[in-house]
Every structure is written in structure tokens, then in C-alpha cells.
Amino acid sequence: MLALTRAVPASLAQCELTHLQRVAIDIGRARAQHERYENALRQLGVSVHRLPETEDLPDSVFVEDAAVVVDELAVLARPGAESRRAEIPSVAQALAPYRALAFVVAPGTLDGGDVLRIGKRLFVGLSARTNAAGIAQLAAFLAPFGYRVAGLAVSGCLHLKSAITAIGTSGAGDDTTVVLNPAWVDGSRFGAQRAIEVAPQEAMAANVLSIGNSVLVNASAPRTAERIAAAGFDVVLVDQSELAKAESGLTCCSLLLA
Numbered sequence: 001m002l003a004l005t006r007a008v009p010a011s012l013a014q015c016e017l018t019h020l021q022r023v024a025i026d027i028g029r030a031r032a033q034h035e036r037y038e039n040a041l042r043q044l045g046v047s048v049h050r051l052p053e054t055e056d057l058p059d060s061v062f063v064e065d066a067a068v069v070v071d072e073l074a075v076l077a078r079p080g081a082e083s084r085r086a087e088i089p090s091v092a093q094a095l096a097p098y099r100a101l102a103f104v105v106a107p108g109t110l111d112g113g114d115v116l117r118i119g120k121r122l123f124v125g126l127s128a129r130t131n132a133a134g135i136a137q138l139a140a141f142l143a144p145f146g147y148r149v150a151g152l153a154v155s156g157c158l159h160l161k162s163a164i165t166a167i168g169t170s171g172a173g174d175d176t177t178v179v180l181n182p183a184w185v186d187g188s189r190f191g192a193q194r195a196i197e198v199a200p201q202e203a204m205a206a207n208v209l210s211i212g213n214s215v216l217v218n219a220s221a222p223r224t225a226e227r228i229a230a231a232g233f234d235v236v237l238v239d240q241s242e243l244a245k246a247e248s249g250l251t252c253c254s255l256l257l258a
Contacts (some may be wrong), residue, residue, distance in 0.1 A: 001211070003041050003254040004063055004094055006051045008034050008243070011058040015246040016081045018128050018158050023245055030242035034061065037216075037238050037253055044211045044236070046256075051094050059084050061243070062252040065111040065129075066091040068122075068138060069257055072145045074099035075138055080109040080129030091255070098257055102141045110134035113159035113252055118166050118176050118190060122149045125160030156184045158247050165251060166192065167210035167233060177231060179215075179224070181206045196231055199223035207249025216250050 008031045013024070038048045054060040059081070066087050068075045074095040076088050092101055104110045114125035115138070122142065124135045132151060139149035157163050163184035168177045178192040181203055187195040198205040198221065205221030208228070217225040219239040229235045240250060 001046045002098070002257040003038075003046045003048050004051055004091070004257070005034075005038055005048055005254050006061050006063050007031070007053045008061045009053065009055045009058060011056060012061065012246060013058070015058040016083060017247060019156075020245065020247055025245050026242055033239050033242055034253060037240065037250075040216060040236055040238055041211065041254065044214050046211060048254075049094070051090055054087065054090065057084070057087055059246070060087045062113070062246075062248055063087075063091060063255045064252045065113050067095060067255060068110070068112050068115045069095070069099060069255060070117070070142065070145065070147065071258065072100070073141060074101050075110075075141050076101060076103045077110040077112055078104040078106065078108055078134065079111055080127070080131070095255075095257075104134050104137050107131070108134035108137045110138060111159060112255070113161050113249075114154070116160055116164060116166060116190070118178075118192065120147050121191070122147055123160065123190060124149060124151050125154035125163075126151050127154040127159055129159065152189065154184075157181075159249075160185070161207055161251055162204070162247075162249060164190070164206055165208050165210070165249075166190075167208060167215050167228070168213065177233075179206050179208050179228065194231070196224075196227050199227065204244065204249070207251055209250040209254070218244070218250060220244070 111129040114130040164180040202221040205224035209216040
């Protein structure tokens with residue numbers, strides 16, 4: 001497995017925010033946390049490739065939003081925040097050796113953080129960053145390969161994957177477990193075999209990153225981590241407290257290619 005990542009830019013403090021108040025971000029600490037995140041991926045057997053640094057693009061460390069990658073195709077997004085659209089060319093260049101490329105165009109907007117894949121089904125959040133035109137374009141790109149795409153409204157959080165992520169997925173999606181915040185999303189809509197609800201006091205804990213049977217969980221969510229471990233997964237705690245101030249989650253900071 002390959003993970004594309006990007007360094008934390010010096011301009012991160014000017015990131016886009018939707019649901020959080022702006023607070024001071026310690027850039028040095030954020031960079032150290034991000035390096036430990038990358039090292040955690042390496043320890044799980046993932047090859048990490050850093051994209052070129054983009055110091056003038058505050059949100060560029062959140063590379064997941066730039067594309068939706070399936071086995072047959074990489075769909076380059078058109079972020080809902082205009083300030084993020086300059087991130088796309090370098091991500092496209094990095095993906096070109098591995099996948100055929102398709103591009104979402106105006107009037108569509110799409111953020112990768114709004115896209116949850118379970119087997120051959122993709123659920124896409126209609127959010128402040130992703131619109132119906134973007135979802136329709138994604139569906140058209142993926143339909144020839146047998147993928148089904150469904151949009152659903154998102155409220156209370158930035159992206160769909162702020163509210164729900166999938167772990168332990170197989171190619172068929174029939175052994176999928178989801179981790180979710182039930183206040184933000186109805187888990188019954190996703191057809192997962194089982195659901196793990198985040199601890200009530202850990203609202204942001206649903207965004208976890210699955211690598212095989214291992215699950216990266218934010219260290220700020222120990223009770224949710226205990227629930228995931230009790231379900232039979234190997235939990236890896238990762239401190240992302242500084243990046244979380246920029247509305248980040250664990251999936252946000254890498255773009256995975258099987």
C-alpha cells in the first residue's frame with residue numbers, strides 16, 4: 001500500500017474553518033505530530049511518499065480532499081473552498097503514474113473527505129464543500145467500473161467522514177465495521193455488518209484510519225479507542241491535537257492507494 005502525504009505548511013494557521021473557532025496552532029508541534037503519523041503508517045507496512053511542499057497553501061497537508069482513488073481510476077476533486085483548488089495539479093501529477101485520471105469540473109465541487117467507500121458503494125456527503133453536481137460527476141466517472149454512488153446530507157460537521165469511517169473492509173464490503181457519531185449520521189444507511197459508536201464525550205473520534213486489521217485512532221479519544229479494540233482491532237493511538245484545530249481527522253492527512 002502507498003500513502004501520499006504532504007508536509008505541514010507554515011501557513012496552516014490560515015486554514016479554512018467551518019465549524020471550529022480559530023485558535024493558535026503550534027506549527028512545530030503540528031509538524032512533529034504529522035511525522036509521527038507518517039511513521040505509524042510505515043510501521044504498518046505502508047510506503048509513504050511526500051508530495052512537494054506547498055508553504056503558501058494552508059490546507060495542503062490534508063491531501064485526502066484532493067482526490068477519490070479506486071482500483072481503476074483516480075478522480076481529482078474540485079474542492080468546495082476555492083483557496084484549495086491550487087492543490088490539485090501536484091496531486092494529479094503524483095497520481096498519474098498509478099491511475100488513469102478524471103477531473104471534476106465546474107459547477108461541481110467535491111472534497112475527498114466527503115467520500116466513504118464500502119466495497120463497490122460510495123457514499124458522498126452533501127456538505128459545505130461538496131455539491132450535487134460534484135456527486136453526479138463522480139457517479140458518472142465510476143459507473144463504468146461497477147461502482148454505485150449515493151449522496152446524503154451532512155450536518156453538524158465538516159465532511160461525511162468526520163461523522164463516519166469504515167474499518168476492516170473487504171473487497172465485497174461484507175465484513176465492514178463503521179465507527180460513527182450517531183448524533184451526526186444514521187449508521188443504518190450504510191449496510192455495515194456492525195457499528196461502533198464513539199464515546200459521548202469524544203464527538204470528533206469517528207474519523208479513524210484503517211490499515212488492514214489496525215486502526216489509527218486519535219490519542220484524544222481513548223474511550224472510543226477502547227471500544228474499537230474490544231471489537232477485535234489492533235488500535236494505534238496517534239496524537240493529532242494540533243492538526244485537529246484545523247478541522248482535520250486521521251484520514252485527511254494521507255491519500256491511500258492499494
